[in-house]
Amino acid sequence: MGFEVEASWRRPGMAARTTRPAARERVRAAFGAALDRLIPPDEAVALKGALFVDFEDQVEALVRAVAPTALEERAALAEEARVDAAGRCPHCGSGRVYLEKQVTQPERRSPHGPVVVPQQQARCRACGGSFSPSGAGLGVAERGSVDGAGGGAGGAGDGGADV
Ligand SMILES: [Zn+2]
Numbered sequence: 001m002g003f004e005v006e007a008s009w010r011r012p013g014m015a016a017r018t019t020r021p022a023a024r025e026r027v028r029a030a031f032g033a034a035l036d037r038l039i040p041p042d043e044a045v046a047l048k049g050a051l052f053v054d055f056e057d058q059v060e061a062l063v064r065a066v067a068p069t070a071l072e073e074r075a076a077l078a079e080e081a082r083v084d085a086a087g088r089c090p091h092c093g094s095g096r097v098y099l100e101k102q103v104t105q106p107e108r109r110s111p112h113g114p115v116v117v118p119q120q121q122a123r124c125r126a127c128g129g130s131f132s133p134s135g136a137g138l139g140v141a142e143r144g145s146v147d148g149a150g151g152g153a154g155g156a157g158d159g160g161a162d163v
Pocket of ligand 1: 093
């Protein structure tokens with residue numbers, strides 16, 4: 001019976017920050033605007049550039065305009081994007097933690113420019129430390145350093161439960 005309860009709580013307290021339709025619409029809008037700049041739908045508007053290198057620059061500009069939005073929306077769809085419990089303090093292991101109301105909007109670098117991925121903040125009543133409970137698994141680590149980011153993660157079951 002206890003197992004059944006557990007099974008129905010597979011990802012307790014985690015949710016995406018957006019919905020697929022909303023995410024798709026935002027990416028589509030970003031792409032539409034960028035496409036209108038690259039290839040204006042109005043035939044009366046002259047196409048820009050003449051050389052292949054110009055076209056390369058224009059397409060690169062399109063990618064830079066769309067990629068960050070696509071990345072932000074994909075990140076917002078991650079199951080881990082939002083938690084409703086802070087878990088344990090990664091500094092002292094205490095469970096006396098709470099989520100702060102404010103969400104930070106840190107800017108991250110992506111290969112195509114800055115990306116904003118909102119980040120929840122939590123505070124520990126035992127040691128006063130602050131940490132980001134949702135920062136653990138959500139692509140916030142620099143590429144290739146996911147394993148090395150364990151220090152600040154402190155996810156559930158992170159041991160050290162000397163409360
Ligand atoms: Zn603490």
